[in-house]
Amino acid sequence: MGTFVLEATGLVKSFGQTHALAGVDLAVRTGEAVAIMGASGSGKTTLLHCLAGIIRPDAGQVTFRSGAGGVDVTGLGERERSRLRREAFGFVFQAGLLIPELTASENVALALMLNGMPRPRAEEYARGWLAALGLAGMEDRRIGQLSGGQAQRVAIARAQVTGASVVFADEPTGALDSATSAEVMSALLHSTVGQGRTLVLVTHDAQVAERCGRIVDVRDGRIVGERAGAGAAPAAGPAAGPAAGPSAGPSAGPEVAA
Amino acid sequence: MIARVAWLLARPGRAGAAALALPVTAFAIVTTLLLGVLGGAQSFWTWTDDIGITYQALAVIALVLLVVPLLSLGGAAARLSARRRDDRLATLRLLGATPAAVGTLAVLEAAVLALAGALVGVVGYFALVPALGLIVFRGEPLGAAGVLLGWEALVAVPVGVVLLAVVSAVVGLRRVVISPLGVRTKDEAPRMHWLRFAIGAAVVALGFLLMSALQVAGSMLVVFAFLAAAFGGSLAVLNLVGPWVLRLVASGQAKRAKTPARLIAARLVLESPKAAWRQVSGVAMTSFMAVFAGTGVAVLGAIGASPDAEMADLVVDLRTGIIITVVGSFLMVACSVGVNQAAGVLDRADLYRSLGMLGMPVETMDAARRRAVLSPLRITAIGSAVIAAVVMLPITGIALIVDPLSLLVIAAVLAAGIGVVWLGLVATRPVLERAAVA
Numbered sequence: 067m068g069t070f071v072l073e074a075t076g077l078v079k080s081f082g083q084t085h086a087l088a089g090v091d092l093a094v095r096t097g098e099a100v101a102i103m104g105a106s107g108s109g110k111t112t113l114l115h116c117l118a119g120i121i122r123p124d125a126g127q128v129t130f131r132s133g134a135g136g137v138d139v140t141g142l143g144e145r146e147r148s149r150l151r152r153e154a155f156g157f158v159f160q161a162g163l164l165i166p167e168l169t170a171s172e173n174v175a176l177a178l179m180l181n182g183m184p185r186p187r188a189e190e191y192a193r194g195w196l197a198a199l200g201l202a203g204m205e206d207r208r209i210g211q212l213s214g215g216q217a218q219r220v221a222i223a224r225a226q227v228t229g230a231s232v233v234f235a236d237e238p239t240g241a242l243d244s245a246t247s248a249e250v251m252s253a254l255l256h257s258t259v260g261q262g263r264t265l266v267l268v269t270h271d272a273q274v275a276e277r278c279g280r281i282v283d284v285r286d287g288r289i290v291g292e293r294a295g296a297g298a299a300p301a302a303g304p305a306a307g308p309a310a311g312p313s314a315g316p317s318a319g320p321e322v323a324a
Numbered sequence: 325m326i327a328r329v330a331w332l333l334a335r336p337g338r339a340g341a342a343a344l345a346l347p348v349t350a351f352a353i354v355t356t357l358l359l360g361v362l363g364g365a366q367s368f369w370t371w372t373d374d375i376g377i378t379y380q381a382l383a384v385i386a387l388v389l390l391v392v393p394l395l396s397l398g399g400a401a402a403r404l405s406a407r408r409r410d411d412r413l414a415t416l417r418l419l420g421a422t423p424a425a426v427g428t429l430a431v432l433e434a435a436v437l438a439l440a441g442a443l444v445g446v447v448g449y450f451a452l453v454p455a456l457g458l459i460v461f462r463g464e465p466l467g468a469a470g471v472l473l474g475w476e477a478l479v480a481v482p483v484g485v486v487l488l489a490v491v492s493a494v495v496g497l498r499r500v501v502i503s504p505l506g507v508r509t510k511d512e513a514p515r516m517h518w519l520r521f522a523i524g525a526a527v528v529a530l531g532f533l534l535m536s537a538l539q540v541a542g543s544m545l546v547v548f549a550f551l552a553a554a555f556g557g558s559l560a561v562l563n564l565v566g567p568w569v570l571r572l573v574a575s576g577q578a579k580r581a582k583t584p585a586r587l588i589a590a591r592l593v594l595e596s597p598k599a600a601w602r603q604v605s606g607v608a609m610t611s612f613m614a615v616f617a618g619t620g621v622a623v624l625g626a627i628g629a630s631p632d633a634e635m636a637d638l639v640v641d642l643r644t645g646i647i648i649t650v651v652g653s654f655l656m657v658a659c660s661v662g663v664n665q666a667a668g669v670l671d672r673a674d675l676y677r678s679l680g681m682l683g684m685p686v687e688t689m690d691a692a693r694r695r696a697v698l699s700p701l702r703i704t705a706i707g708s709a710v711i712a713a714v715v716m717l718p719i720t721g722i723a724l725i726v727d728p729l730s731l732l733v734i735a736a737v738l739a740a741g742i743g744v745v746w747l748g749l750v751a752t753r754p755v756l757e758r759a760a761v762a
């Protein structure tokens with residue numbers, strides 16, 4: 067586990083008078099789970115968004131390394147960053163933010179269709195992932211017919227179905243009770259680090275953070291501490307998932323996708 | 325309380341200028357149209373002969389056709405202003421504002437926007453007066469002096485527009501749950517019964533029979549009565565069958581969709597076929613009216629082929645009136661589509677932002693939302709034109725309907741209707757772009 071999949075140096079980001087990030091260096095290894103913790107307003111989401119190429123820092127650099135070599139994420143234009151997010155990254159948000167009119171499997175398949183995969187194949191992969199995450203039989207339900215935990219697992223399937231090498235999760239358990247939150251974390255860890263992929267997670271919940279390999283503490287836009295979590299050992303993944311196995315995702319990695 | 329939080333709402337929101345400009349523009353166009361039609365029609369009331377009453381009746385019909393879309397516009401504008409402020413609702417709640425207070429503010433804002441638009445509309449009307457004066461009725465141009473309204477109307481119309489905006493805002497807001505979480509969680513897509521279709525088919529058949537019987541009717545009055553009955557009946561059928569057909573087509577489209585935009589568009593329609601119908605029903609009615617009235621005029625022209633100058637004038641004038649009403653109601657529809665779409669985008673701003681983060685191009689989101697309006701619109705416009713043609717068939721005969729000129733006119737009307745709605749959609753793209761940016 068030597069290579070860094072993401073490397074950020076000297077990240078600075080201000081919104082008007084607010085210094086959301088005040089010089090952050092962070093390197094994330096391939097296959098590890100990093101939890102970012104900190105008080106509300108400390109800059110966690112801003113850091114996650116900079117790492118994922120959603121927003122551009124005012125200063126500093128983010129490098130993403132894949133099989134094809136390194137990319138300077140901060141140097142890419144809007145379109146290329148959008149494409150990078152679509153093809154190489156996956157996202158899970160607090161509220162799921164799935165398209166409410168689509169069924170579970172359509173929401174997941176959409177991620178593949180955006181990369182140019184024909185719909186029947188995309189839906190097949192989607193169903194495989196949903197089954198692997200314990201949602202067999204619910205593929206044709208609309209999002210409103212699922213519980214919060216189930217919807218969150220659909221979001222995890224969507225983040226992973228493209229074979230994304232890094233999954234970013236911003237408080238994925240923030241809206242769930244503690245039992246459901248533990249289940250969702252298991253699903254998330256299994257489908258990421260369990261497959262040799264990388265997980266970068268923002269959370270308020272110490273129990274959730276403990277399950278990651280490394281915990282980074284943020285305060286006032288700086289990293290103020292770092293420690294090992296309990297979940298350093300990769301767990302076994304969802305065996306039935308069609309995309310099981312590191313970088314053997316259905317779209318066979320971002321480079322091949324149309 | 326209201327006064328204390330009003331300043332919070334007054335600051336420019338995330339949605340930007342487009343969300344403010346759209347309703348104002350819409351209300352301005354509505355006001356100009358109403359004043360223009362009133363101004364044009366006021367000279368009808370100076371005519372005291374028999375045929376003058378016919379003109380007055382037709383003017384009233386045209387006004388009613390224009391007021392109906394105005395009602396939905398007010399509701400859409402209020403929804404838009406409620407949504408535009410969604411990002412500040414949390415703050416408002418912390419300050420102790422109840423949902424009712426927030427609703428009151430949204431209604432107030434709709435009223436202010438309506439007033440601003442109405443005033444612009446009055447200016448627009450004055451700008452239009454010279455052009456209106458050129459319109460020919462009964463063989464003579466109306467003249468600028470003839471279309472100039474007195475101060476009573478110039479006050480009453482803006483006040484009426486504001487009042488209608490407030491009433492429809494109150495009604496429209498009842499349907500909206502104001503919540504900072506824009507994502508709706510309805511559990512089941514509504515189903516619709518095939519019985520709708522059966523009833524619809526029966527009424528169209530009845531209309532067909534009615535029109536067949538018309539050939540034996542002699543007097544003009546009977547002809548008018550039959551026409552009105554067939555017109556009203558078929559329009560009611562359109563409203564009954566429209567959502568059902570849209571759902572049917574969309575469900576096929578959802579199954580076959582190959583691209584993300586097509587899939588999302590079809591699902592959006594399926595989610596609420598009634599809402600999809602409401603957005604485009606204005607075009608349905610207008611294109612229905614255009615075909616119905618257009619062929620009707622042709623028939624009247626044929627009946628009145630006798631060397632009767634008054635009759636010939638009436639036929640020409642009816643045509644003029646139809647064109648004005650068609651153009652007017654298309655403009656209304658474009659306005660209400662624009663305002664509705666802006667509100668719809670803001671409704672789901674969180675979702676659009678998250679899709680942007682996932683890497684969905686804004687073009688895809690835009691294509692999905694455009695298609696969700698334009699696809700029902702195409703079905704609706706063509707469907708209503710066909711129904712109108714079927715009902716008119718018995719009296720016009722196939723020759724008149726497939727006449728190149730009537731086909732050309734019908735096609736032009738449909739194209740114009742789809743074009744203005746498309747413009748309404750394009751106008752709201754900036755709102756989407758702002759919402760989708762992280």
Ligand SMILES: Nc1ncnc2c1ncn2[C@@H]1O[C@H](COP(=O)(O)OP(=O)(O)OP(=O)(O)O)[C@@H](O)[C@H]1O
Nearest residue numbers: 081084085086104105106107108109110111112113
């Ligand atoms: N788009 C923005 N415009 C203005 N200020 C912003 C914006 N995004 C973040 N900020 C500010 O930057 C700071 C860091 O915000 P950030 O969202 O990163 O915090 P966070 O650690 O994720 O907080 P939370 O736990 O509440 O989600 C905050 O003070 C916030 O108000």
Ligand SMILES: [Mg+2]
Nearest residue numbers: 110111112236
């Ligand atoms: Mg945050």
